[in-house]
Amino acid sequence: MKKHILFCFLLLILNLFVQSQISVGVTGGTNYSTISLKSEIFTNYPFPSRDSMNGQRDGDFAPMLSAFGGLVIEIKITNAFSIKSNLLFISKGWKEKVYQFRYSSNFNPYIRALDSLETKEVYRLNYFELPLHFTFSAPIKKTELLIGVGPYVAYAISGNYTSKIINDNSYTYNTIVDSVSFINFRKEASSNSNYKGNHIDYGASITLGLKFRTGFYFESGYKMGLKDVILNRFYSTSNRNKVGYFAVGYYLFQSKKS
Numbered sequence: 001m002k003k004h005i006l007f008c009f010l011l012l013i014l015n016l017f018v019q020s021q022i023s024v025g026v027t028g029g030t031n032y033s034t035i036s037l038k039s040e041i042f043t044n045y046p047f048p049s050r051d052s053m054n055g056q057r058d059g060d061f062a063p064m065l066s067a068f069g070g071l072v073i074e075i076k077i078t079n080a081f082s083i084k085s086n087l088l089f090i091s092k093g094w095k096e097k098v099y100q101f102r103y104s105s106n107f108n109p110y111i112r113a114l115d116s117l118e119t120k121e122v123y124r125l126n127y128f129e130l131p132l133h134f135t136f137s138a139p140i141k142k143t144e145l146l147i148g149v150g151p152y153v154a155y156a157i158s159g160n161y162t163s164k165i166i167n168d169n170s171y172t173y174n175t176i177v178d179s180v181s182f183i184n185f186r187k188e189a190s191s192n193s194n195y196k197g198n199h200i201d202y203g204a205s206i207t208l209g210l211k212f213r214t215g216f217y218f219e220s221g222y223k224m225g226l227k228d229v230i231l232n233r234f235y236s237t238s239n240r241n242k243v244g245y246f247a248v249g250y251y252l253f254q255s256k257k258s
Contacts, residue, residue, distance in 0.1 A: 021076050025215065027249035028069035033092040035123075035229060036240040037061055064122065066091035072249050074135075084133045084148060092201075092241050093124040123161045125183065125197060125229065129154035131205055146209035152223060154201040159183030161195070183230070196231045201241055203227070215251040220244075 068090035076082045098119040133148030160182050183197040203226040209219035225241035 023074040023076070023251045023254045025072045025074075025249055025251035025253070026070070027072045027086060027088075027219075027247050028067070029219075029245055029247035030065060030067050031090065031092070031243050031245035032063045032065055033094065033241060033243040034061055034063040035094040036225070036238060036242055060097055062095040062097065064093045064095050064124070066093065066124070068129075068245070068247075070129075072251070074251070080137055082135045082137065084135050086129070086131050088129045088131070089126070090129045090154070091124055091126050092243055093122065096121040096123070118166045120164045120166075121161055123159070123183070123230075125156055125159040127154035127156050127201060129201075131223075133205070133207055135207070137211070142213055144211040146207070146211055146217070146219070148207040148209070148221075150205065152203055152205050156185050156197055156199050156201065159185065159197050198227055198229060198231060201225055201227055201229065203241070215254050217249050217251075219247045219249065221247075 068088050070086055070088035070090075072084065072086050074082050074084045096119070098121075129152060131150065131152035133150040135146050135148035137144045137146050139145075163181070181194060183195050185197050185199045203224050205221055205223040207219055207221035209217055211217040221244070223241070223243040223245070225243075227240065229239050229241055
């Protein structure tokens with residue numbers, strides 16, 4: 001009985017693909033990404049590289065602007081429903097600013113006891129990403145309004161963070177640390193990395209777009225990660241990617257139903 005059900009299901013899927021038509025194209029755009037953390041974490045949690053600090057501290061997270069590009073494929077099932085996927089190279093990340101610190105005089109000979117510091121860090125992670133959107137369309141004159149929802153999965157291939165610490169002692173501004181370090185995605189420890197990242201990122205996304213008969217389309221959307229980005233930085237606090245994006249695409253080969 002189970003074999004018959006599976007066979008009927010495979011026949012149904014095969015029939016859908018036979019009746020459907022496929023469009024293939026290219027896409028690219030910009031994304032505005034950050035991380036699912038609040039600024040209170042700077043005062044509620046110590047950081048591995050800042051345990052020797054004492055006194056007050058405050059900070060905030062800020063989004064980072066980056067880009068993406070890749071291929072798009074659309075399988076048209078009916079006039080009003082299609083399945084769309086991409087193979088993208090995409091950069092995600094965030095910015096941090098931490099300030100209003102007081103250090104002990106023995107922490108660093110170049111920093112006095114009541115000096116305040118401003119720390120700026122930028123985290124960038126590069127992924128290959130595969131989103132899958134179940135897309136519904138509605139005709140509007142010579143265009144189509146597209147609304148899609150679905151999951152995505154991404155594989156991290158590299159990552160780094162830049163750190164810049166500026167000493168403000170009310171007389172001069174001196175850069176104390178200005179460096180670039182790598183985020184380690186391997187199981188074994190790395191000597192040139194303080195932080196370990198997750199190779200896999202996955203989550204859900206929603207899109208809203210407009211498609212023209214010429215093959216061009218515009219699309220905006222939002223992606224919410226469901227897996228932590230950094231494993232050893234925020235003391236088991238959830239830290240997940242959040243990405244808003246805008247894309248422009250063009251179908252090089254377009255189905256007749258489009």
